[in-house]
């Protein structure tokens with residue numbers, strides 16, 4: 001086999017020009033796109049799939065983990081709370097077997113503060129109604145949405161990104177932007193733009209799926225064990241990297257086999273009952289694949305630390321108490337002045353990546369990146385460094401972001 005071929009240079013049509021281009025329409029991407037649009041930017045949102053929500057919807061990861069600290073204090077407001085409430089807006093009643101659960105009453109306005117220490121501010125949603133709702137939410141904000149569109153390369157001039165190259169039914173085209181947000185989950189855009197990245201090879205087989213048992217809907221959180229420190233230790237192999245084309249397919253095939261075996265075990269436990277696979281995942285389910293290595297990589301030891309450039313907070317879904325401030329530096333490209341990352345692929349070390357990758361952290365970093373991108377796009381070369389951090393923080397506070405140093409301090 002010939003090891004490489006030469007691709008001749010060719011003219012590529014430019015099919016759009018926007019203030020802010022967001023790659024990836026998972027929770028981080030939708031938050032970024034809507035935040036940028038609400039801040040007056042023209043925005044285009046690109047996704048390789050045909051629905052919004054990424055892992056949260058197409059991966060059936062339907063637990064909107066807490067936006068509180070587990071000690072009764074809400075630490076995420078703004079689009080995080082809006083997106084959480086949107087996820088269950090059509091839910092009339094809870095259904096524990098299907099994992100449909102509304103926001104606990106104590107977290108409604110006027111709710112009991114004492115009860116908030118025991119019940120966390122979270123919800124469990126129906127992924128199908130959520131992606132329908134997200135689509136309406138994004139388009140109502142004036143975002144130009146492009147489905148079935150994969151970002152596959154970039155054009156740069158010196159240290160400024162000028163275009164993303166995309167492929168879809170129209171072939172290969174370019175989209176021009178002033179400021180870009182990488183919300184691909186896998187840091188694809190950062191990688192194409194020459195940023196330093198880190199990839200993990202500790203992802204395990206998994207695939208949460210719905211099944212019908214005697215006509216009643218159930219969710220199964222089907223997964224091999226994995227290490228919360230995102231190492232291989234404690235996990236069950238085979239292990240996979242999310243940044244390798246062959247491995248993505250192998251991971252999907254292996255995960256489907258896991259689901260088949262899991263369903264067979266359910267049937268064996270309930271002989272004579274009708275058990276049907278109903279809605280499996282339709283996207284590869286990597287917990288942590290590739291991330292930006294920015295000027296600062298958030299470390300687990302930085303829990304309860306406030307930063308001058310804090311743009312959001314997140315609690316720790318695994319335990320009550322810890323609160324992390326998320327500095328703008330964890331979102332900024334180093335080699336590209338007008339590039340931000342959001343969601344699963346921000347600059348965070350593995351042990352804290354398990355916190356920032358959860359849906360609440362993705363919404364927070366998405367809103368921060370989108371807001372910063374809209375402000376950056378107003379300045380020279382769309383550069384993020386040109387954004388006055390106080391102005392950005394004030395704007396996030398106006399958007400009901402809970403940027404309060406007191407919330408980061410530990411409480412009993």
Ligand SMILES: Cc1cc2nc3c(=O)[nH]c(=O)nc-3n(C[C@H](O)[C@H](O)[C@H](O)COP(=O)(O)OP(=O)(O)OC[C@H]3O[C@@H](n4cnc5c(N)ncnc54)[C@H](O)[C@@H]3O)c2cc1C
Nearest residue numbers: 024026027028048054055063150151184185343344357359
């Ligand atoms: C098995 C499993 C269980 C989990 N459980 C929970 C849980 O219970 N609660 C919780 O809060 N979190 C959970 N998580 C984590 C959480 O779901 C994700 O980390 C989070 O949803 C990621 O959001 P995101 O927007 O950063 O990325 P993603 O959801 O990965 O979205 C990225 C989007 O970008 C698109 N994309 C990717 N590459 C390109 C490209 N090159 N061009 C165009 N589009 C592209 C994708 O199609 C996708 O829509 C779980 C994850 C897994 C895998």
